[in-house]
Structure formats: C-alpha cells, structure tokens
Amino acid sequence: MQIPVEGFMYPNEVELQWSILIVLYPFITGLVAGAFILASLERVFRVQAVKPTYRLALLTALAFLLVAPLPLQLHLGHPERSLEMYLTPHRSSAMAMFGFVYLWYLMGVLLLEIWLDYRREIVEFSQTASGWKRRIYRVLTLGSSNVSARSLRIDERLGYFITLVGIPSAFLLHGYVGFIFGSIKANPWWSSPLMPIVFVFSAMVSGISAVMLLYMLSTRLRGQQIDMRCLDTIARYLLYTFIIDFSLEMLDLLQRIYEADESFRSLDFMVHTRLWTSQVIIQILLGTVTPIVLLGVTQVLKFPDIARKRIYGLAGYLTMIGIFAMRWNVVIGGQLFSKSFLGYTTYKMAFATREGLLTAIALLILPFIILWVLVKLLPPWPESASLPSSGAAPAHGTS
Amino acid sequence: MDITRRRLLVLLPAAAVAWKYVLAGTPEASPNYQMTEHWWGMLIDIPKCIGCGSCARACAEENDVPEGYYRTWIERYHVEDWKIERPEVESPDGGKQGFPPHADDGGKNFFVPKLCNHCAESPCTQVCPVGATFVTPDGVVLVDKSYCLGCRYCVQACPYGCRFINPKTNTAEKCSLCYHRITKGLTTACCEVCPTGARQLADLKNPKDPIHEFLKTHTVQVLKPHMATGAKVFYNGMDGSVR
Numbered sequence: 001m002q003i004p005v006e007g008f009m010y011p012n013e014v015e016l017q018w019s020i021l022i023v024l025y026p027f028i029t030g031l032v033a034g035a036f037i038l039a040s041l042e043r044v045f046r047v048q049a050v051k052p053t054y055r056l057a058l059l060t061a062l063a064f065l066l067v068a069p070l071p072l073q074l075h076l077g078h079p080e081r082s083l084e085m086y087l088t089p090h091r092s093s094a095m096a097m098f099g100f101v102y103l104w105y106l107m108g109v110l111l112l113e114i115w116l117d118y119r120r121e122i123v124e125f126s127q128t129a130s131g132w133k134r135r136i137y138r139v140l141t142l143g144s145s146n147v148s149a150r151s152l153r154i155d156e157r158l159g160y161f162i163t164l165v166g167i168p169s170a171f172l173l174h175g176y177v178g179f180i181f182g183s184i185k186a187n188p189w190w191s192s193p194l195m196p197i198v199f200v201f202s203a204m205v206s207g208i209s210a211v212m213l214l215y216m217l218s219t220r221l222r223g224q225q226i227d228m229r230c231l232d233t234i235a236r237y238l239l240y241t242f243i244i245d246f247s248l249e250m251l252d253l254l255q256r257i258y259e260a261d262e263s264f265r266s267l268d269f270m271v272h273t274r275l276w277t278s279q280v281i282i283q284i285l286l287g288t289v290t291p292i293v294l295l296g297v298t299q300v301l302k303f304p305d306i307a308r309k310r311i312y313g314l315a316g317y318l319t320m321i322g323i324f325a326m327r328w329n330v331v332i333g334g335q336l337f338s339k340s341f342l343g344y345t346t347y348k349m350a351f352a353t354r355e356g357l358l359t360a361i362a363l364l365i366l367p368f369i370i371l372w373v374l375v376k377l378l379p380p381w382p383e384s385a386s387l388p389s390s391g392a393a394p395a396h397g398t399s
Numbered sequence: 400m401d402i403t404r405r406r407l408l409v410l411l412p413a414a415a416v417a418w419k420y421v422l423a424g425t426p427e428a429s430p431n432y433q434m435t436e437h438w439w440g441m442l443i444d445i446p447k448c449i450g451c452g453s454c455a456r457a458c459a460e461e462n463d464v465p466e467g468y469y470r471t472w473i474e475r476y477h478v479e480d481w482k483i484e485r486p487e488v489e490s491p492d493g494g495k496q497g498f499p500p501h502a503d504d505g506g507k508n509f510f511v512p513k514l515c516n517h518c519a520e521s522p523c524t525q526v527c528p529v530g531a532t533f534v535t536p537d538g539v540v541l542v543d544k545s546y547c548l549g550c551r552y553c554v555q556a557c558p559y560g561c562r563f564i565n566p567k568t569n570t571a572e573k574c575s576l577c578y579h580r581i582t583k584g585l586t587t588a589c590c591e592v593c594p595t596g597a598r599q600l601a602d603l604k605n606p607k608d609p610i611h612e613f614l615k616t617h618t619v620q621v622l623k624p625h626m627a628t629g630a631k632v633f634y635n636g637m638d639g640s641v642r
Contacts (some may be wrong), residue, residue, distance in 0.1 A: 010490075018551060077549015077550075184522075
C-alpha cells in the first residue's frame with residue numbers, strides 16, 4: 001500500500017507505528033480516572049449533591065479500566081509476550097512502569113473500593129438470590145458474611161481511606177499516560193512537561209462528562225426523574241475542570257508559538273493542513289469552546305430544567321468528541337511529521353484488521369457491555385424511587 | 400515439605416522467572432572476542448560519499464532486511480545558497496539504487512549516509528518496557544528479537560528514524576553494526592563494500608585505531624547533538640543543514 005508523503009520523511013518513518021488503538025488507550029484510561037475523581041467528590045469532599053452518581057461512577061471506572069489494556073494488547077507485535085512487562089520489567093521504561101500503576105489502580109483502589117461499598121448488598125444478595133446469581137454473589141463475598149454494625153463501620157472508614165489514596169492514584173494513572181508521551185524527547189509534538197498535567201485535567205473532563213451522560217441516559221431508561229441538583233453540580237464541576245484544562249492547553253500552545261523552536265514551522269504547517277479539521281475545528285472549536293460556552297451560559301442565565309438537561313446533554317456529547325479528538329491529535333498528529341521537520345506522511349486507517357476501525361469500535365462498545373453486566377450484578381441506583389429535585393441525598397452507607 | 404497457599408504464591412512467580420531463564424539459553428560464543436576491550440562507533444566522511452548505494456544494498460543482503468525498510472540509507476541534500484534551514488532532501492528507496500542526476504540550478508549537493516548512531520545514552524534502550532533492546536558492553540545497541548514485544552515505543556523514541564518493525568518477525572529492528580561480523584574481527588558489510596572509504600568502522604577503545612588521529616585533525620559532528628544521546632556515528636564535513 002503506497003502511503004502519500006509530502007516533502008521528505010526518513011525512509012522508516014513513512015509508516016505510522018501507533019494506530020487508532022493507541023488513540024483509544026489514553027481515551028479510555030482518561031475516562032477511568034475522571035469517573036473516579038467524580039466519585040471521590042462525594043466520598044472525600046462531601047459534595048452530597050453528586051451522590052446519585054457515586055456508585056455509577058465507580059462501576060463506569062471499573063468497566064473502562066478492564067478494557068483499557070486491550071487496545072495495547074491488540075497492538076503488540078507479540079501479544080503473547082506482554083506478561084514479560086510484569087515478570088522482567090525494564091525499570092527505566094515509562095511503559096513498563098505503567099503496568100504496575102495500572103495493576104495498583106485496579107487491585108489496590110478500584111476493586112477494593114467497590115467491594116467495600118457493596119459488601120453489605122453482596123452478602124444480602126448471596127442469601128436472597130437463587131441459582132447462578134447466588135453462586136456469583138457468594139464468590140463475591142470473598143468468604144466474609146459479617147455485616148455487623150462494627151464491621152460496616154470499618155468498611156466505611158477503610159473505603160474513605162482508599163478513596164483518599166485513590167485520588168492521587170487516579171492522577172497518577174492518567175498523569176502517567178501523559179508522561180509516556182511527554183517524556184519522548186525525540187518528538188517535539190509530545191515532549192512537554194505539561195503533558196501529564198494536561199492529560200490529568202482532560203481525563204477529569206472526559207470522565208465527569210461520561211458519567212453525567214450515563215446518569216442522564218440510565219435515569220431516563222429506568223423511567224426515573226433526573227435529580228437536577230445533582231446534574232447542575234456535575235455540570236458546574238465539568239465547567240470548572242474544562243476551563244483549567246483548556247487554559248493549560250492554550251498555555252502549552254502559546255509557549256510553543258512564542259518560543260518557535262526548530263520544530264515550530266513544521267508543526268505549525270501540520271496544524272494548518274493535516275490537523276486543521278481534527279484539531280482546530282473538532283477539538284478546539286466544537287469539542288472545547290462550544291461546550292465551555294454552553295455550560296457557562298447555564299451559570300449566567302436561568303433556564304428551565306428541560307432546557308438545562310438538553311444543554312448539558314449537548315455539551316456532554318461535544319465534550320466526549322472533543323476529548324477523543326484531543327487524543328487523536330496527540331497520538332496520530334505526533335506521527336504525521338518527520339523528525340527531520342522536512343515532510344509529512346499520512347495515516348491510512350484500516351477497517352477490518354487487528355488495528356482497524358472495526359476493532360476500535362468494538363473496543364469502545366465493550367466497556368458499555370461490561371457496565372451493563374456490572375449494573376445488573378451490583379445495582380448502583382439510589383434506593384428511593386423518585387428523588388427530590390433539591391432534597392439532600394441520604395447519608396453514605398445507608399443506601 | 401508442606402506448601403501453604405502463601406508459599407505457593409511466592410514460589411509460582413519465582414519458578415516462572417527461572418523457567419524463562421532456562422528457555423533463554425546461552426548466547427552464541429565468540430571465544431577470541433573480549434567485549435570489554437572495544438567501544439564501537441563509525442566514522443562517515445561526507446565529502447567522500449558518492450551516493451552509489453552499495454552500502455545500503457550490502458546491508459540489506461547481509462542482514463536480510465525486508466523490502467521497503469532500511470537499517471542504513473543515504474540521503475541526498477541540495478542546499479541553495481544561504482537557505483540552510485530549508486534543504487531539499489531525498490532518499491528514493493533509501494538510496495539503494497543510487498540517485499538520478501540533480502538539475503544543476505546552483506547551490507550544493509552532497510550525500511549523507513545514515514544508520515543507527517549506537518548512542519551511549521540511547522533513548523530507545525531507555526524506553527523498552529522489557530529490556531529487549533540494550534547496549535552491549537562494547538557499545539553496540541542491539542535488539543533481542545526473541546524477547547521484543549513489538550510495542551514500537553523504541554521506534555517513537557529514536558530521534559533519527561533508524562528503527563522499524565520487521566513485518567516478518569513483528570519485532571523492532573535496526574542496524575546491529577553487523578555485530579555477527581565485528582565480533583569475529585571483520586568490518587561491517589557497509590564499510591566492506593564502500594568504494595571510497597566514506598564509512599569506516601571505529602573502535603574508540605583501541606588506541607591504535609586511525610579514528611583517533613582523524614578526530615584530532617578534522618572537524619567532526621554527530622547528528623542532532625542537542626538530543627544528548629551520546630551518538631557514536633561521527634560525521635566529517637557535515638553541513639549545518641543536515642538533520
């Protein structure tokens with residue numbers, strides 16, 4: 001397959017090494033970190049208004065975290081050797097260490113927190129359910145059916161502690177993904193100390209937005225009323241995080257423009273040609289400025305509930321598109337120009353191949369299937385059928 | 400001996416690591432070669448290169464390099480007058496078949512052979528998640544293809560575009576400085592065939608190697624010195640437009 005090249009590329013650079021699957025990897029990991037941060041708002045920072053989304057956020061984080069390594073695995077030339085990263089890790093490699101950060105986050109934070117939070121229900125279900133469900137719940141109790149008041153108090157305290165540890169862990173998880181790119185000095189498009197921080201904030205934006213959309217969608221599917229106090233609070237946090245994220249990205253951009261180092265002319269040309277649609281139009285205008293304006297308007301003007309719901313929904317969808325475009329522009333954009341700064345190559349996305357579009361779509365659908373299973377097993381919904389529109393949510397641990 | 404669950408959890412990973420070690424086997428021996436007595440690099444004398452492409456062809460044949468990928472290649476630079484920042488560069492098929500004549504429209508033309516710089520502080524080695532790529536005690540950056548995951552992180556990390564993924568093995572590949580030859584007292588395939596002596600293998604630890612005299616008496620440079628990779632391919636007569 002002939003790949004169109006403009007100018008001069010080093011001969012081995014013409015073919016892109018990291019495909020759409022590697023675009024998915026930071027996108028999915030970001031959703032995990034962001035969803036967890038949203039959950040921690042309720043648990044640690046006592047933002048009671050977002051309580052209806054607490055458990056949904058945790059399950060969303062888990063569903064996406066389980067899928068996060070799959071794009072990497074599928075992309076490897078030798079997937080059967082991937083365990084070597086754990087058995088014989090090369091300690092100076094950012095990628096090798098990510099394996100441990102991932103494992104810590106999955107086993108040490110997320111699974112533990114979800115288990116502690118659901119333990120009482122799991123024990124109850126293991127006694128009341130029947131058939132194969134009963135067997136699953138019995139396994140999930142991990143052999144402990146003690147739900148005495150003292151034991152639940154310990155769960156609560158331990159859960160709080162884990163969330164406390166989980167916040168820096170979530171930052172670490174996605175900050176580390178940023179570091180994997182930001183630490184490549186050979187690539188000026190990636191090499192930036194701001195990269196991990198930008199990744200953390202964009203992760204929060206995408207995770208908060210995803211949970212907001214999932215909450216709206218699931219509430220609608222269940223025929224319930226959306227708790228507007230909760231939705232308004234999430235939207236407000238989304239706006240704040242988005243403003244920080246956008247400011248950081250613009251700071252990075254301004255620095256690059258003003259410094260105008262040896263790579264600038266080449267990268268600037270790339271942004272104005274190959275990345276114009278995906279970066280300027282989709283990521284910045286459609287996926288960042290528009291949702292910020294939409295969310296900002298709801299803070300200034302008064303809208304009825306139905307209008308706010310629609311605005312939040314639209315802003316949420318645009319945000320997801322914008323963050324995906326951001327990941328695309330980082331990963332694909334970083335490979336379109338030559339390290340000689342004299343030419344550009346083209347990304348030809350395959351369709352039904354191991355690293356093709358079809359696989360990417362399947363990998364994006366998979367977390368939702370996992371989430372559906374998780375929600376069936378561990379219902380995250382508040383017990384009260386209809387929530388008061390502005391009433392305080394029940395205290396944690398009593399649902 | 401009673402094996403408890405806890406003990407088993409410790410023993411299993413240890414046994415897995417030990418088994419990997421057994422499977423790895425022992426490396427091929429070169430009995431008369433002492434790794435610690437050498438520190439390999441290469442000298443490229445740009446004014447001597449005629450762009451014939453013999454080196455790239457010899458390399459491809461010697462190392463079974465797949466079509467369309469290059470362990471070494473030659474670039475032709477055309478620099479017009481003062482436009483040092485915007486040179487015209489080309490490397491059709493890595494320069495393997497030589498170059499068509501360039502229209503004489505002023506400016507200067509010259510050839511720059513490229514290969515892995517066998518950096519002492521190589522970024523590709525740093526990022527490899529399993530240590531499949533490594534620097535040997537004699538200063539050559541190699542890839543263990545029986546261990547490489549094919550994650551391509553090293554390809555991204557190389558500032559010089561020297562690495563690629565071999566479609567036959569699905570592992571990272573690059574110039575090995577013909578390690579199989581130099582450890583037997585031979586020179587590299589590219590140096591062997593170069594008709595003008597533009598490429599010379601250099602042993603920087605050997606005080607009798609002519610490289611030392613050459614470095615003393617010539618102005619040499621490495622590619623992208625600001626990358627601080629400890630590159631060991633030295634270029635004589637390199638124009639500022641080369642990148």
